[in-house]
Amino acid sequence: MDIASIRVQTIHADWLSAKILSLDILRLDKIDTVVSGNKWFKLKHYLQEAIAMQKNTIATFGGAWSNHIIATAYLCKEAGLKSVGVIRGEQPTVLSYTLAAAEEYGMDLHFVTRLEYQKKNEIVRQFASNDWYWINEGGYGQVGAKGAAEILQLVDPDSYSHIIAAAGTGTMLAGLLSSAHPRQKVVGISSMKGNHQLYDQIMHLIVENKPMPSLQIMHDYHFGGYAKHPQQLIDFINDTYLRHQLPLDIVYTGKTFFAIHDLAEKGFFEPQSHLLMIHSGGLQGNSSLPPEALVF
Numbered sequence: 133m134d135i136a137s138i139r140v141q142t143i144h145a146d147w148l149s150a151k152i153l154s155l156d157i158l159r160l161d162k163i164d165t166v167v168s169g170n171k172w173f174k175l176k177h178y179l180q181e182a183i184a185m186q187k188n189t190i191a192t193f194g195g196a197w198s199n200h201i202i203a204t205a206y207l208c209k210e211a212g213l214k215s216v217g218v219i220r221g222e223q224p225t226v227l228s229y230t231l232a233a234a235e236e237y238g239m240d241l242h243f244v245t246r247l248e249y250q251k252k253n254e255i256v257r258q259f260a261s262n263d264w265y266w267i268n269e270g271g272y273g274q275v276g277a278k279g280a281a282e283i284l285q286l287v288d289p290d291s292y293s294h295i296i297a298a299a300g301t302g303t304m305l306a307g308l309l310s311s312a313h314p315r316q317k318v319v320g321i322s323s324m325k326g327n328h329q330l331y332d333q334i335m336h337l338i339v340e341n342k343p344m345p346s347l348q349i350m351h352d353y354h355f356g357g358y359a360k361h362p363q364q365l366i367d368f369i370n371d372t373y374l375r376h377q378l379p380l381d382i383v384y385t386g387k388t389f390f391a392i393h394d395l396a397e398k399g400f401f402e403p404q405s406h407l408l409m410i411h412s413g414g415l416q417g418n419s420s421l422p423p424e425a426l427v428f
């Protein structure tokens with residue numbers, strides 16, 4: 133894993149110059165092919181806290197292609213902690229790429245039905261152990277947001293009018309909001325269909341009482357739902373790679389880049405806006421596609 137390999141990529145395209153916009157991508161995906169950028173930031177303080185509390189095991193939740201699960205497994209291995217993943221759905225005969233890798237990093241996988249998975253408090257109670265440190269699904273929480281707040285230290289804070297990022301739990305957006313300049317605008321692209329609690333979920337994580345940037349959440353770029361990836365999205369991701377050598381994932385960053393393009397064309401950003409998109413990683417999740425689906 134290599135924080136020093138993070139870099140900013142400037143996108144040159146007619147759809148930007150036509151509206152007098154600039155767009156930079158903060159390539160957190162460059163940290164590692166497995167541990168996607170935003171998960172590294174979100175998890176680091178949880179692991180530190182667990183170690184400080186002398187816990188020996190990190191336990192958390194996720195699905196078969198979860199970036200959070202694979203990142204937790206990897207980082208626990210590095211930190212010398214045991215890890216447990218409570219996985220949504222029956223145990224499959226063949227593990228997904230993500231789960232096989234998590235297991236290889238030493239994670240203990242426990243499969244629970246979708247119904248059981250909804251009752252996370254009960255699962256935590258069943259597994260109760262004083263040596264375990266639990267992290268919410270997706271790393272949701274203030275400790276995660278604190279790590280995500282460090283993302284903007286990687287760029288010149290005055291260079292951008294808009295910070296744009298994908299949202300699942302909203303933890304990354306909470307961190308970006310608390311670290312962006314109040315003059316900047318934070319735009320979140322929700323990967324889920326109709327997740328209208330997202331705004332409150334994010335605000336719940338903001339502890340400081342200081343002027344905040346504005347937050348706008350877009351709910352129209354889910355492409356049918358969280359894990360949905362219609363051909364239109366796949367084609368867009370391939371096209372973006374061929375034009376800009378920018379690899380995107382099908383769950384988060386592909387939808388976010390699409391949204392930026394669409395919003396730009398619709399005149400959402402004022403002329404002269406300087407946009408920064410956070411490439412939050414997640415490329416390992418593309419392994420859920422047939423091998424020839426993507427050009428990269």
Ligand SMILES: *Cc1c(COP(=O)(O)O)cnc(C)c1O
Nearest residue numbers: 300301302303304384412413414
């Ligand atoms: C987990 C993840 C997100 C969402 O982050 P939240 O903090 O849950 O909103 C966005 N992009 C990628 C690539 C992710 O893996």
